[in-house]
Amino acid sequence: MFFIFLFLTLHFSSSTQTVKTITKLESLQSLYIEVYRDSSKLGNATGFVIKSKTQYYLVTNYHVVTKKNPINNQWLDSTRPIAPNRIVIAHHANKLGNYVIKTEPLLDKSGNSLWYQNNINKEMVDVIELPLKDTLGVSFYPVNYHSSAYDSVLITPTDRVFILGFPLGLKSNSEFPIWKSGLLASEPDFDQDGKPIIWVDAITFPGMSGSPVYFMSNEVVTLKDGRSAFVRGNSAFIGVFAYSHAFNVYGALWKASYLRPIFDKLP
Template sequence: MLSAAEKLMQTTVRLECLLQNGKTSTGTGFFFSFEVDENASIPLIVTNKHVINGSTRGTFVLTKRDDAGEPVVGSYEHIQLDNFESLWLKHPDPNVDLAVFPMAPLLNGAEQAGKKFFFLPLGETLIPTSEVLSGLGGIEDITMIGYPNGIWDIRNNMPIVRRGITATNPKHDYNGLPIFVIDCACFPGSSGSPVLIFNQGGYMDANGNLNLGGTRVILLGVLFAGPQHVAEGEVQTIDVPLQQLSISLSKIPNNLGFVVKAQKLHDFRAQLLARA
């Protein structure tokens, strides 16, 4: 039986894209689902628009599951799809760097071929309501799961977990946009990583009350960008880069990341239901 932490490590997927210019890039996606009713859901992969923009072919890796419904760690399959960018539904707001990939056709095809894959989607119930946000302190420990610099446990198809804190209050819109800032090491390939509050055994609420026992999981948002400064000292805000480029200009991460708020995922529900 998987622990809470082990379950979270089964929520992400490494994305590899072949771009129109012939270069290859990597990014992070995570599994998510909208519940339609008690018997139906819409399974998705969530990432950033800029991760899949300009991609002609995409590849991701899914872990196989056994007849008991458990993951077969180390046994997985590469899924390769052409016209990759066209398979994603992009958020209509240009200020919201989110895109979703409906998984139902892929899963139905796999089932018909006798293949079973294991993944654990994050759900709508993990997106904080205004009431949940009001109960958070200004500074919270955060967990980010993904594939920085494309690094992963290739033998077991496992991601890399990083820890940090909220650098701005997630209750507020940073600079008037539906984003907040985290203090966490954010490197190429981390784009699309889920940013969560993950507490085991206890946590302190905004009023200083200690809550003991149980596990708290809150999906705060999705990493999409971060400020960097160049060697000359100029500060620039850029999309978390997808590629390792041979350039003479040194860009140094500030160990800060910009995160689009998870509430913006709600905006996809109506679009997906209309397509169903």
């Protein structure tokens, strides 16, 4: 058995100069977002930022920015067939603990989408990447989708994972996300419904779409080579939460292993 320890704490001062500590970097990575058609709000969800070699991108779900089902491209709400044309993002400001609201267009003047998207056969991948243009005064905490200390860990069904988002728009102390846990409910190496997704046994709600999903453990874990190790103070990004099934008691996440080469190709 061997041990891996990685710790990170971030500090900020409130208006009364009381020092407060961010004990988990992941708390800074999920961002509250709202989508609009002009001035009409169409919904809220979750997103997070990744960084290419040249710029930052907001990652969220295809159905969030289109209000359409990625499987058949039909409207999610047939009584309200309206597509968003802008997205509002609550970013962290340069001073930790403060926030800045930014608006990004979703469509160009010709009505073409400004995000990057992919498809599997005739279905859309329910994950998009939107280049961020208005970044003045923003502090970014991008998700490390490349690798982690958990790359050699054997992740199995019943392992606990954490979904960081804004269920029903609920926030933690202004703009921090809610940490919700669930259990992996399918074999991670196997696809489900013909797509690179993993089932998660978790009670989820609207507003969590686009949430990053992490694996982390403070216990001894089994490695892929059969050895045991103690890995603490770090997390592994394992996917993007997309949607719920069966009375919100289980949901689907798109695998990080599938998304990684897509993210790597971004300009």
